[in-house]
Each structure stands twice: as C-alpha cells, then as structure tokens.
Amino acid sequence: MTTDLDQLESQSIYILREAYNRIDRLALLWSIGKDSNVLLWLCRKAFFGRVPFPVVQLDTAMELPEVYEFRDMATREWDLDLRVEMCPPEEEMDQTLPPLTRAAARKTEGLKNLLRKGNYQGIFVGIRRDEQATRAKERVFSPRSLDGDWDVKDQPAEFWDHFKTRFDEGTHVRIHPLLHWTEMDIWRYSKREEIPIVPLYFARDGKRYRSLGEKNITFPVDSTAGTIDEIIAELAVTRVPERAGRAMDNEAEDSFERLRSVGYM
Amino acid sequence: MVGTNTNKDLNGQLRIVIVGHVDHGKSTLIGRLLNDTGSLPDGKVEQVHEMSRKRGMPFEWAFVMDALQAERDQGITIDTTQIHFKTAQRPYVIIDAPGHTEFLKNMVTGASQADAALLVIDAAEGALEQSRRHAFLLHLLGVRQVAVAVNKMDRVEYGEARFKAVSAEIRDYLASLGVGVDTIIPIAARHGDNIVGRSPNMSWYKGPTVVQALDAFRPQAPLTEQPLRFPVQDVYKPNDSRILAGRIESGRLRVGDTLRFAPTDATAKVVSIEAWNHPGPVLSAAAGQSIGITLDKRIFAERGHIAHLEESPPHVTSRLSVRLFWLVSEPLVVGKSYTLKIATAEHRVTVEAITNVLNIDDLSTGEAPSVRRNEIAEVVLRARAPIAIDLVGDLPRTGRGVLIDGHDVVGGCVAIDVEAADANKPVANLHAVSHAVTAEERADANGHGGGILWLTGLSGAGKSTLAMALERVLFDRGWQVFVLDGDGVRQGLNAGLGFSAEDRSENIRRVAEASKLFADAGMVVIASLISPLKADRERARAIGGDRFHEVFVSADLATCESRDPKGLYKRARAGEIAEFTGVSAPYEAPESAELTLDTGKLGQTEALGQLVDYVDRAFGQAGRKRNRL
Numbered sequence: 083m084t085t086d087l088d089q090l091e092s093q094s095i096y097i098l099r100e101a102y103n104r105i106d107r108l109a110l111l112w113s114i115g116k117d118s119n120v121l122l123w124l125c126r127k128a129f130f131g132r133v134p135f136p137v138v139q140l141d142t143a144m145e146l147p148e149v150y151e152f153r154d155m156a157t158r159e160w161d162l163d164l165r166v167e168m169c170p171p172e173e174e175m176d177q178t179l180p181p182l183t184r185a186a187a188r189k190t191e192g193l194k195n196l197l198r199k200g201n202y203q204g205i206f207v208g209i210r211r212d213e214q215a216t217r218a219k220e221r222v223f224s225p226r227s228l229d230g231d232w233d234v235k236d237q238p239a240e241f242w243d244h245f246k247t248r249f250d251e252g253t254h255v256r257i258h259p260l261l262h263w264t265e266m267d268i269w270r271y272s273k274r275e276e277i278p279i280v281p282l283y284f285a286r287d288g289k290r291y292r293s294l295g296e297k298n299i300t301f302p303v304d305s306t307a308g309t310i311d312e313i314i315a316e317l318a319v320t321r322v323p324e325r326a327g328r329a330m331d332n333e334a335e336d337s338f339e340r341l342r343s344v345g346y347m
Numbered sequence: 348m349v350g351t352n353t354n355k356d357l358n359g360q361l362r363i364v365i366v367g368h369v370d371h372g373k374s375t376l377i378g379r380l381l382n383d384t385g386s387l388p389d390g391k392v393e394q395v396h397e398m399s400r401k402r403g404m405p406f407e408w409a410f411v412m413d414a415l416q417a418e419r420d421q422g423i424t425i426d427t428t429q430i431h432f433k434t435a436q437r438p439y440v441i442i443d444a445p446g447h448t449e450f451l452k453n454m455v456t457g458a459s460q461a462d463a464a465l466l467v468i469d470a471a472e473g474a475l476e477q478s479r480r481h482a483f484l485l486h487l488l489g490v491r492q493v494a495v496a497v498n499k500m501d502r503v504e505y506g507e508a509r510f511k512a513v514s515a516e517i518r519d520y521l522a523s524l525g526v527g528v529d530t531i532i533p534i535a536a537r538h539g540d541n542i543v544g545r546s547p548n549m550s551w552y553k554g555p556t557v558v559q560a561l562d563a564f565r566p567q568a569p570l571t572e573q574p575l576r577f578p579v580q581d582v583y584k585p586n587d588s589r590i591l592a593g594r595i596e597s598g599r600l601r602v603g604d605t606l607r608f609a610p611t612d613a614t615a616k617v618v619s620i621e622a623w624n625h626p627g628p629v630l631s632a633a634a635g636q637s638i639g640i641t642l643d644k645r646i647f648a649e650r651g652h653i654a655h656l657e658e659s660p661p662h663v664t665s666r667l668s669v670r671l672f673w674l675v676s677e678p679l680v681v682g683k684s685y686t687l688k689i690a691t692a693e694h695r696v697t698v699e700a701i702t703n704v705l706n707i708d709d710l711s712t713g714e715a716p717s718v719r720r721n722e723i724a725e726v727v728l729r730a731r732a733p734i735a736i737d738l739v740g741d742l743p744r745t746g747r748g749v750l751i752d753g754h755d756v757v758g759g760c761v762a763i764d765v766e767a768a769d770a771n772k773p774v775a776n777l778h779a780v781s782h783a784v785t786a787e788e789r790a791d792a793n794g795h796g797g798g799i800l801w802l803t804g805l806s807g808a809g810k811s812t813l814a815m816a817l818e819r820v821l822f823d824r825g826w827q828v829f830v831l832d833g834d835g836v837r838q839g840l841n842a843g844l845g846f847s848a849e850d851r852s853e854n855i856r857r858v859a860e861a862s863k864l865f866a867d868a869g870m871v872v873i874a875s876l877i878s879p880l881k882a883d884r885e886r887a888r889a890i891g892g893d894r895f896h897e898v899f900v901s902a903d904l905a906t907c908e909s910r911d912p913k914g915l916y917k918r919a920r921a922g923e924i925a926e927f928t929g930v931s932a933p934y935e936a937p938e939s940a941e942l943t944l945d946t947g948k949l950g951q952t953e954a955l956g957q958l959v960d961y962v963d964r965a966f967g968q969a970g971r972k973r974n975r976l
Contacts, residue, residue, distance in 0.1 A: 084569070084633065084635060084636060086359040086360070088635075088636070089569075089635055091637075092594060092635055092636050092637040093637075095594075095637035096580070096594050096637045099580050099581055099592055099593075099637070100580065100691075102581065103580065103581045103650060106794065123624075126623055126624070127622075127623050127624065128592075128637070129583070130583070130585060130590065130621055130623050130639065131623045132585075211428075211429045212429075212430075212431050215412075215428070218428040218429045218430060219427065219428045221456070237453070237456075238452075238755065238756060239452035239453075239455055239456055239674050239756045239759075240456045240756075241455050241456055241459030241460075241488065241749070241759060242459055242744075242747060242748075242749065242759070244688055244748075244749040244756060246754070246755070246756065248751070248753070248754035248755075249754060250754060264431060275624065321385075321387075321388050321389045322388065322389055323388040323389070323390070323391075335397075335398060335401075
C-alpha cells in the first residue's frame with residue numbers, strides 16, 4: 083500500500099530520471115533550505131545513493147551562519163560535488179527594481195553567470211506551486227532563453243508526464259521536481275525520512291524562519307514550533323503565507339513576477 | 348450526499364480542474380470557493396481589493412487566481428495555475444484552466460493532472476463551443492469524473508426553467524461522449540450561491556452544493572490490478588551491476604517474476620528491486636512506483652522497452668489508429684512524419700490517413716485534408732519499426748502518447764485500434780537483415796562519436812544478424828549508423844575483386860578505407876566481414892586508428908556449420924567452394940579484440956545487450972555519463 087508521500091516521491095524520482103536521461107549537462111541549485119534538501123534526498127533515492135551532477139550554491143555572502151555550517155556538513159556527508167557561485171554586488175543590478183527586489187535579483191545574475199560559465203543545459207530548482215502565485219503557473223520542464231527570460235504567456239504544453247526536453251541552441255531548461263509538493267508535504271517527508279534540517283527553522287525565543295533567504299531581506303515569523311511535529315501542527319492551522327518573511331515578494335504588486343520573468347528561481 | 352472518504356490516506360489530496368468557456372466565471376468561482384472555505388491566506392483579500400481599486404473595478408474574485416499582470420489587466424486567464432484549499436473532508440488542489448481557445452494547450456496541461464473536473468457553464472449562454480471542446484478533451488485526457496456548475500444564475504433571475512434547459516443540453520452532450528454526469532449545480536459564483544452554503548435564492552434546488560459535489564469525487568487510484576506495464580526509463584550501471592530504472596504504469600512486479608520486454612521479446616527474471624534508504628529488502632512494487640530492478644541475465648533492454656508478464660502482452664504493431672487533439676498552428680497533414688512518444692519510448696511515425704475530423708458542436712464527423720489547431724480527429728499512423736502499445740480502453744497509461752514535431756509537443760493522442768502484426772514479418776528488431784533505413788532518415792543530428800566496429804568471425808557466427816540488429820537499435824535512438832557487410836561490398840565497391848589471396852586482402856583494405864570515411868563523417872560504421880587473417884585486420888586497425896574497435900563474434904566451427912544460413916558449408920564440404928574459411932582455409936582468431944561475443948553460448952538478446960553496452964562505453968556520451976553512477 084503506497085501512501086501519498088510515496089506517490090509524491092515516485093513522481094519526483096520519475097522527473098529526475100527523465101531529466102538525467104534527456105538533458106546532457108545538469109546542475110542542481112541548492113539554497114540549503116528545507117526544499118532543496120528534500121530535492122537532494124530524492125536525487126539520492128533516484129540514483130541509488132549518489133547525486134550524479136554538480137550541486138551549486140548561489141552565494142551572496144549574506145546567508146546566516148547556520149546555513150554555511152549546514153552546507154559544509156552535508157557536502158561532506160553526502161559526498162556532493164559542490165560549486166559555489168558568488169553573485170555580483172547589488173550596485174550592478176537593474177536600478178529600476180524596488181530596493182529589496184534588487185537585492186534578490188543578485189541571485190538571478192549569479193545564476194546567469196553560472197549558466198554562461200558552466201554551459202549547463204538543465205538546472206534543477208526546488209520550487210513548489212503552493213509557495214507563490216507565479217510559481218503555480220510553472221511547468222515541470224520550463225524552457226528559458228540564454229538570459230534566463232521566462233515567457234510565461236507561451237509555455238509548452240505538458241501533459242501525461244511528457245516533458246519538453248528538446249531545445250534550440252542557446253536555451254536551457256529549469257527542471258522543477260518538487261513543483262507538486264506542498265510546504266506540509268516537505269515537512270512530513272523530512273520527518274519520515276529523517277532528513278537533516280538547518281536549525282533556523284525551529285523556534286527560538288518565539289520566532290522561527292519559515293522560509294530561508296538572505297539575512298538582509300528575510301525575517302523570522304512568530305512561532306513556538308520547536309520540532310517538526312510542532313511545525314506540522316502549526317501549518318495545519320496557520321493562515322500566514324509561507325513567504326510572509328520574504329520582504330521582496332510583497333514590495334510591489336508585480337515585484338515577484340518581474341523577478342521571475344527575467345530569470346529568478 | 349456528502350461522500351465518505353474511502354481513501355485510507357487522509358492526507359491524500361484530490362486534484363480538481365475547473366474548465367469551461369472563456370468568461371463563464373471559472374476564476375471567479377475558484378476565488379469564491381477559496382474565500383468561503385476560509386482557505387485564503389491572511390492579507391489576500393486586502394491585496395485583491397487593492398488590485399481591483401487600482402483598475403477602477405468592483406472587487407474582482409478572479410484576481411485571487413490570475414497571478415499575472417497581463418491576466419489582471421485583460422481580465423482573462425492566460426495560463427493554467429494551481430491553488431490549494433481544504434474542506435472539512437480533505438485537502439484539494441484546484442487547477443484553473445484557461446477557457447480562451449487561444450490557450451488550449453494550457454487547458455490541456457492543467458486538465459491532464461486532474462482526478463476530476465468541474466465544468467462551468469454560463470446560465471444565459473449555455474454550452475458554447477469551448478465548453479463542448481473542454482468536455483471532449485476531458486474525456487480524451489482520461490478525466491472520467493465530471494460535475495457541472497451552471498453559473499451566473501443571478502443573471503437569469505435564479506430561474507429553475509432556464510437551469511433545466513441548460514442542464515438537459517449539457518447532459519445530452521456529455522452522454523453522447525459516454526460521460527455520465529450525476530451532478531449539475533445552479534450557482535452564482537460572484538455572490539456565493541450554492542458554493543459552500545445553500546442558496547436562499549434557489550430554494551427549488553435540492554442537490555449538493557459545489558463543496559459537497561467535490562467531496563463526493565474519488566481520487567484516481569493507481570492501476571495496480573491491471574496487467575503489468577513497466578516501461579524502461581533508463582539503465583544505470585553502478586559498480587558493474589545493471590539497474591533498469593522506471594515507473595510501473597500498471598500492475599505489480601515481484602522479485603522472481605519472469606519479465607518479457609516488448610517489442611524485442613527478450614526475457615529475464617527479476618533478481619532484486621533496488622532501493623536506497625529503505626528498511627529491509629523490497630520484494631514487490633506496484634503501479635505508480637518509480638523503481639529500479641536487476642535481472643538474472645544481461646539481455647538487451649533499454650529506454651522505451653516495456654516489460655510485461657508473458658500472459659498479458661501489449662500489442663506490437665506498425666500501424667495504428669489514434670484519436671488526437673492538435674495544439675499548434677501548423678496543421679497535421681497526410682504524409683508528414685512526427686515522433687510519437689508513448690511512456691518513455693519514441694517512434695518515428697508517418698500520417699497515413701486522416702480518417703475524420705470531429706465537429707465539436709454536434710459530434711458529427713467529416714473528411715478533411717488536414718487537422719488544424721484545436722481540432723479533434725482520428726488518424727492512421729504508420730511506424731518504421733514495431734511499436735509496443737495498448738488500446739486506451741484497456742490500459743490508458745500505455746495507450747496514449749504525444750506527437751512531437753521538431754522540439755515541440757504538437758498534439759496528444761490515444762490508441763483506439765491497432766493492426767495485428769503480420770506473422771510473416773519479423774516482429775522484433777533482432778532478425779532484420781536488410782536495411783530498413785534510408786539515407787534521408789540518417790540526416791538527423793545526434794550526440795555520439797564516430798567510429799568503426801569491426802565484426803570478425805566465421806561464416807554463420809552471427810555477424811550479420813548482430814550487425815543489423817545493432818544498426819536498428821542505434822538508428823532508433825537517433826544515431827548515425829551504417830552497416831558495411833562483406834557480401835554487400837563485393838557487389839558494388841569491390842565488384843572487380845575476385846577471391847585470390849591478394850583480392851581478399853584488397854577487399855578488406857577497401858572496406859577499412861570506406862569505414863574510415865564513414866567514421867570521419869561522424870557515423871558509427873559496423874563492418875561485418877569474416878576477415879580471417881590477422882595481418883589484414885591489423886592493417887584495417889592501422890587505417891581506422893584509435894576509432895577502430897575489433898569485435899570477435901566467436902561461435903565455434905561446429906555451431907556455425909550447423910547453422911549454415913547460406914548453405915555455404917555444405918557446398919564447401921562438397922568441394923564446390925575453394926578455400927572456404929574454417930573448412931579449407933584458416934581462420935586466425937583475434938588475440939586482443941576489444942570485445943568477444945560467443946554466440947554459441949549467449950542468446951541473441953544477450954549478445955546484442957553486451958554489444959550495445961560496449962557501444963555506449965565506446966561512442967556514447969550518455970553512456971559515459973551513466974557509467975559514473
């Protein structure tokens with residue numbers, strides 16, 4: 083008897099294996115947060131213990147210290163081929179963007195540099211539909227121009243698990259193996275599989291990070307949840323959106339759409 | 348009735364797609380549904396107020412769903428989206444599918460993921476074209492549970508007579524598709540009538556509300572009780588083992604089962620089901636699970652082959668009828684070739700005939716020279732190599748597929764009929780001995796290295812059979828590959844050569860030179876020649892350089908003589924052929940061939956499997972990548 087978590091897992095593994103078979107040069111974006119940790123775990127399930135492509139952290143030097151500690155621990159323990167890509171400074175960003183959105187755009191530029199240098203054809207990203215309204219419109223295999231532009235109004239048809247795996251020169255594809263998961267699923271799966279977790283997600287002094295981002299644009303939310311079980315109980319009743327602590331999302335009506343249309347994750 | 352949840356897993360969510368004609372109020376219904384069930388996050392209603400105010404509009408529920416600036420500005424849903432909400436019964440994913448005809452591919456994308464559908468129809472307008480098209484597509488996409496909401500009842504004074512007329516119209520239409528519909532609900536989404544609470548404006552209606560109708564749907568269960576279909580997704584080769592990875596589409600698979608693979612007919616026994624971070628060994632797996640298995644034999648099995656149990660095979664055919672929907676502006680026409688992808692298998696197919704195109708209004712059919720965007724039609728496809736497929740009515744997941752043109756999915760189709768394989772025609776790749784591949788077909792670009800596979804061995808050792816089977820396998824993968832057969836070359840390139848020692852040697856030299864040109868052109872050339880003398884083969888190696896790979900096909904003389912496919916041994920023994928290798932002339936076996944295949948001991952599929960493995964290592968980028976695992 084399979085459970086709903088088994089089904090989510092199997093679907094993600096299917097997506098990972100499709101990408102691995104069809105796309106030549108792959109890398110996985112690792113934010114060190116709860117979602118991309120689950121994604122790495124699923125890779126190890128799909129490929130029997132190994133993560134057979136490079137794992138990339140887009141670094142702004144603005145992550146919290148616990149995040150860097152976790153990165154180094156997991157890289158060692160899980161035998162990851164880690165590449166750290168330093169993102170360009172905020173001064174080089176599009177200055178018409180609102181200030182917080184501008185700070186977030188650094189990662190977009192870091193990603194573009196990575197794509198240029200690594201000549202990657204496919205990038206795994208651990209985003210989910212339930213996080214944010216424009217992410218809800220994503221395809222599992224989402225083609226991008228070389229600049230990373232997302233043509234949201236003309237996305238490929240995607241049905242019966244037949245994904246777009248053929249591309250013109252100069253394009254790449256974002257692959258989203260967790261698109262169908264919810265925040266609740268991530269926590270229930272992390273608990274079942276005993277996946278290590280950055281301690282910042284657990285409440286200290288009445289606050290916890292519900293979504294991890296750079297320290298200048300991410301804030302902890304009120305919470306007393308100190309264990310996974312308590313987080314699951316909290317999520318069952320909360321009406322606060324997951325990304326409430328991510329300042330750039332809510333700066334303007336379309337700030338996140340603008341970020342994503344030019345290549346943000 | 349409010350359904351009792353028979354799904355043992357209380358966390359299991361149900362996926363509902365909302366479809367219907369543009370502007371009949373799908374997004375509004377969803378916005379209202381989310382709000383009235385208390386599923387909107389804090390701040391969302393205020394956000395929507397602000398978006399509406401900025402555009403000088405009254406409060407617009409659709410803005411809850413329409414996330415794109417352009418969608419809000421134009422007041423239409425462009426792309427499909429998904430949002431989560433909960434009733435007291437269970438969690439849901441609501442899939443909003445655009446109703447505008449221009450965005451049909453987005454509707455298909457959304458609807459294909461659903462367990463059940465809610466079809467929204469404007470009470471004043473009735474079932475317009477897109478409502479009908481969507482209903483038909485739901486059927487094709489395999490969504491079998493449908494409820495109907497007749498919306499905007501406030502615009503028809505909440506009148507029962509109008510509701511009954513619209514209900515009868517859509518009920519008849521759905522019935523003619525073979526879709527039974529139990530529930531038709533009159534609603535006014537903008538005001539919340541019959542969404543969560545019962546409407547005081549329509550006391551004549553006694554049926555379920557929208558939420559009650561949703562709660563009565565059942566999750567789509569995996570097809571665990573149907574015949575086994577396990578399409579191979581990839582083959583991993585960690586530490587000298589060989590794992591066939593894939594997802595079981597239907598049925599069950601157990602350790603110890605004997606699997607048969609379509610369309611090659613290779614068979615082997617399941618030795619293990621591999622798993623990582625799993626407590627204890629896995630002994631069985633069922634539909635829906637992504638697994639990896641190891642087999643007792645190294646047979647040739649690769650991506651696209653479908654494992655099944657002996658007693659319940661899929662159809663293997665080269666000609667099939669499909670019902671299809673077309674998604675792109677360039678029409679489907681007779682004579683054009685596409686790639687048909689079923690599960691993980693890709694096949695080149697040519698449109699042989701367009702049987703009919705459907706009139707979506709009255710479901711009548713007519714002839715047409717092409718199938719245009721958004722049309723539904725029945726067409727006949729012919730494949731170049733046998734396809735393993737089920738009829739959609741038997742096994743939907745291996746009975747449907749997509750058509751790909753260039754880089755894009757251009758349509759979807761379900762198999763409704765197949766032509767039985769001709770018993771006289773070889774079913775599998777393995778017996779093909781003539782070229783089925785034209786020069787034109789070879790033009791597609793690919794991702795592999797060029798080189799020479801030099802198959803040497805006695806007459807009857809199986810060189811030609813292996814060479815042709817390998818050519819077929821590599822070509823079907825999209826590789827540039829060609830067989831240079833010893834006999835064939837003598838009829839053309841080397842027609843002037845006889846059978847003296849010098850001429851035999853020259854024959855081999857010319858084949859080596861020709862092979863080198865193929866390799867230079869980026870192709871894999873398979874040279875199949877007895878080439879009995881070591882010195883001749885060494886010269887061929889010198890010509891080919893490091894792209895030369897010697898494969899010794901090594902059945903012993905007795906075996907070859909017992910096969911004697913061309914009757915040559917018999918003639919040689921009778922003295923009719925002078926200096927016949929193995930009988931009256933020596934065969935100098937290679938001492939350091941890159942690969943040796945003893946076809947006296949190995950079955951055909953095993954020999955081919957080892958040869959394909961070798962080719963992957965020697966020429967394939969993907970093969971090299973997978974060996975790192």
